[in-house]
Every structure is written in structure tokens, then in C-alpha cells.
Amino acid sequence: MASEAGGAPLVGVLALQGDFLDHEAALQAQGLRTRQVRAARDLQGLHAIVLPGGESTTMLTLLDVEELWQPLGDTLRSGIPVLATCAGMILLAQKVENPSQRSYGMLPITVVRNGYGRQLHSGTFRLESDVLPKDTTGTFIRAPRITAVGPGVDVLARRGADPVLVQHGPLLAACFHPELQPGSHPVVERFAAMVRKHAVAGVGL
Amino acid sequence: MTDKHPIKKIPGFTAEEVVSKIGFCEQLKGGVIMDVVNPEQARIAEEAGACAVMALERVPADIRKHGGVARSSDPEMIIGIQKAVSIPVMAKVRIGHFVEAQMLESMEVDCIDESEVLTPADEQFQIDKRVFKTPFVCGCRDLGEALRRIHEGAAMIRTKGEAGTGNVVEAVRHMRALMSQIRELRGLEDKQLEKKAIELRVPCELVAWVAESQKLPVPNFSAGGVATPADAALMMQLGAEAVFVGSGIFKSGDPAKRARAIVRAVTHFEDPKVLVEVSKGLGEPMVGIDINTLPAQERLAGRGI
Numbered sequence: 338m339a340s341e342a343g344g345a346p347l348v349g350v351l352a353l354q355g356d357f358l359d360h361e362a363a364l365q366a367q368g369l370r371t372r373q374v375r376a377a378r379d380l381q382g383l384h385a386i387v388l389p390g391g392e393s394t395t396m397l398t399l400l401d402v403e404e405l406w407q408p409l410g411d412t413l414r415s416g417i418p419v420l421a422t423c424a425g426m427i428l429l430a431q432k433v434e435n436p437s438q439r440s441y442g443m444l445p446i447t448v449v450r451n452g453y454g455r456q457l458h459s460g461t462f463r464l465e466s467d468v469l470p471k472d473t474t475g476t477f478i479r480a481p482r483i484t485a486v487g488p489g490v491d492v493l494a495r496r497g498a499d500p501v502l503v504q505h506g507p508l509l510a511a512c513f514h515p516e517l518q519p520g521s522h523p524v525v526e527r528f529a530a531m532v533r534k535h536a537v538a539g540v541g542l
Numbered sequence: 543m544t545d546k547h548p549i550k551k552i553p554g555f556t557a558e559e560v561v562s563k564i565g566f567c568e569q570l571k572g573g574v575i576m577d578v579v580n581p582e583q584a585r586i587a588e589e590a591g592a593c594a595v596m597a598l599e600r601v602p603a604d605i606r607k608h609g610g611v612a613r614s615s616d617p618e619m620i621i622g623i624q625k626a627v628s629i630p631v632m633a634k635v636r637i638g639h640f641v642e643a644q645m646l647e648s649m650e651v652d653c654i655d656e657s658e659v660l661t662p663a664d665e666q667f668q669i670d671k672r673v674f675k676t677p678f679v680c681g682c683r684d685l686g687e688a689l690r691r692i693h694e695g696a697a698m699i700r701t702k703g704e705a706g707t708g709n710v711v712e713a714v715r716h717m718r719a720l721m722s723q724i725r726e727l728r729g730l731e732d733k734q735l736e737k738k739a740i741e742l743r744v745p746c747e748l749v750a751w752v753a754e755s756q757k758l759p760v761p762n763f764s765a766g767g768v769a770t771p772a773d774a775a776l777m778m779q780l781g782a783e784a785v786f787v788g789s790g791i792f793k794s795g796d797p798a799k800r801a802r803a804i805v806r807a808v809t810h811f812e813d814p815k816v817l818v819e820v821s822k823g824l825g826e827p828m829v830g831i832d833i834n835t836l837p838a839q840e841r842l843a844g845r846g847i
Contacts, residue, residue: 352572352809353572353809354571354572354573354591354808354809355569355571355572355573355593356565356568356569356571356591357572358571359568361777366628375809375810390569391570391571391572391573391593392567392569392570392573392593392594392627392629392630394588394591394628395591395592395593395629395805396572398589398590398802398805399591399805399806399809402591402802402806411680423569424569429571436628450628451628454650455630455650455651455652455676456566456630456650456652456653456676456677457652457676458657459562459565460558460562461558461561461562471813476561476562478562478566478569479566479569479630479636479652480566498657514561514565517561517565518559518561519561520550520562529838
């Protein structure tokens, strides 16, 4: 499914476990190229990177086994655009609860894993946002809940009172799954615009 | 802009069911779902990188040994496992036993396996899975079984294999049958698709969807007989999107090590170098059973067709 032909910006998608193929398809639909990242060598020459949905504990285990924790961290801190969905957001958060677990800590938010309950409470909910089109929805699957937001973090969308889409410089993170929803989701479009702008500025690795 | 978005309209599913029920199953892809019988095993599985656990009283190998009627597990045991881990917890119900399913849904089990590994409760009807909000996974041996289960509302399919044998041959047979039957639908005319739908006993739209997309409308996992990292990678190369491992892990010599190895094998299923590395010094695998020595009544895959 990886596509590297042509001159469009190249987005790496962490492919240790989870719905990385769905992220690739959503990004390719935006005209971006994608590459599955399973080893440090896959991080070379990326214009952006995606931490997909899946199980954060599985990803943490494999990041260690693959000796990818440090090189991926360097890439995430390099200033290229990052999209983190669900489990991906948990990996970026400064603080993780329920249970507490290791994370990159680059995104000043506190998240509670499965903060909206088990799968029975999963579903699609209306988002309130000043920057997304009216009637934009988000599909929450055993989603993490953001319970605290630090300085410098923009809250771009809320579900009720809870922040669910946040941006901190080049980091864009969602509690929900824009890659699963049919058609082109505004969050994916926003990320694609960030990637293009960054690639044009020529700051790719 | 190409329209490559994977989630299309799926016959018989509402748009919301596609994203929230099937979407849950999409999150498990590229992962390993492990059978566990107590909280301690569940924690070992989670630490090894399992993307979910299947809570049950006896792994299939012991169900075989024990004999008698195998039923859904003690709720107390399942709740203990739910408390022990943060990854999704699945549990099994007997084929057709919708009350066991109602109980698991009320316990907020993340996914229900209507499983041939337990003794079937209904020989005529499988559970009407559409009335549940919880996603179901069901086994299949071929495309007909897969599509009948999806038509009943299954959000995930796993090939059955022959559970509790540590022998991958049936899992391979079922995955090959499924994939080749999907390929055979390519390019069929409407009339031929209609005939196929009658033969498979499912609505024509479902057959047409598969003919066009060349895949099942729901994630397609593998189960039944996976005992080694190589077995898991084999099923992935044959087309599985994730792997269930039942008796293969906790009936082996060093479960934690084997669990980690199989998790890594599924991520790197196309990289023989990694497969060599993870397969070194794993200790004793579970003792396997030659399928040909199994009397017909002890073969589980023939249940629920």
C-alpha cells in the first residue's frame, strides 16, 4: 500500500500495529505519498509522520524491541508535521493515566486511556469547533480523554466540554479517528495542508 | 485525488456501524490476540504486546482433553481479566447462544467471539448479531461461511483453522479457500453474481461488494493452530490482517518469550531475517496433533456453517 512514486511530500506512517493502512489510504487520497515505518532506516527523508490508532501498549513494546524509541523521538522532535490519532496521541502526551505509562511527553496534555469507557461506549459524536466545518463529527473508539491542557496548546475541537483535537506547533493530535470516516475528513485535510506548507518551505529531513 | 478511502458503504451495515463496530476491529490489525485463562496470563500477554486478549476458562487444547459441554466462561473470571489489563478484552459464546452474548454485552466485553470452539447451542441459527452494539467475530472455512456471518452482523471474520491442535494446516486450508474464492468473483457478470449469491445463501449486494473490492467488507483475521512465529507470519502472508493465538502460547515452554516473538513476527511478517531472530531459543512449542488422527466428531471447524 506504500506509495513513494512521484514528487508529492512523503509521509511516514508508524506501522508496528494498528490501522496504519487506513491512515495511508486517507493520506494518499489527499495526494500525499506514504511509507510504512517499522525500522529506523524508514525514517530517512520524511516530510511528515503519523502515529496511527491501535493499541498504545503494543506500540510501546515494539518501539523498544525494534530499537526505534530514540530514532522515532528524534524525528518527532525535528519540527516536521506530526499527526497522532488515538493511541498515537497517547504516545505523544506529557502525562498518561489509567494506567500511567511511558510516553514521549512532547505534547503538554494529560490523557486518560479509555477515558470514555470500553468499546460499548464507542461511537460517532458531533464536534464543536471554530476551525472545522460545521457538523464535523469524530468517531471515538475506546478513546483517550484529555483532562488537562498545558500552555501553548490550541484546542481546535471539543466533544461537549472535553478538548478532543489539539495542536501544539507542528503536532496535531486527535482523540478520534478521522481516517475511518467516509470521504475526506477535515482533520486529514488540515494535516495535508500542514505537510504541503512544510514541504514547500523545504525543511524536510 | 484518488478515491482510495477504505471504508465504503457496506451492505447491511449502517454508516455508524461501519465506523464504530468495524472501526474497532480495524484497530487490532497487525496485532496478536491471545487466549488467556486468568489475570496473570492476561498481564503477561499485555506486556508481550498483545493487541487484545480472549478471556476463557480453558484454552482449546484443554477443552479437547476435558471433553463434555464447553460453555461461556464464569463472569467473575472475565471481570478479573478486565480489571487486570488496559487492552481490549474479548470473550466467547456458544454458537447461537444469544443469552450468553447479552450477558457479555452487559459486562461491557469489547468484542464477542461466537465460537465453534465451544459446544454449539443452536444447530439451526447463529446469533442475530445486528441487534448488539458490541462487535462480533465469527469463524469461517470459506467465503460462504464468511459472508453468511457478515450478513448476520459479524464485524470481523477469522478463519477457523482447527483450534487446540497446534497444527496450522487447517488455518492455511481455510485462508487459501477464502482468498481464492474472493479472486474467483473478479469480473463476473451480474447474472453470475446472482447465481453465486444463491449458492452462498447471502444477498447479492454482499457478493457484488466482494467481487468489486476483492476483499471481505470486514477485517479478516486468522485463528486455529498457530504455534510458532513462522506460523503467524505464514498466515499474514496468505492474507490475514491479524492473528489469534489460542493454546499456542500458554501451552508452550516459555509463554512470555513466545508471545513476544509472535507479536514481532506479525509486525515483520515479510522479513525472514527478523523471523529467524525471534525464532531462536524459544523452548518447547506446544505438542501438536496430526489432523488426520482426529475423529470427525472431534473436529471443531465443522460446527456453525
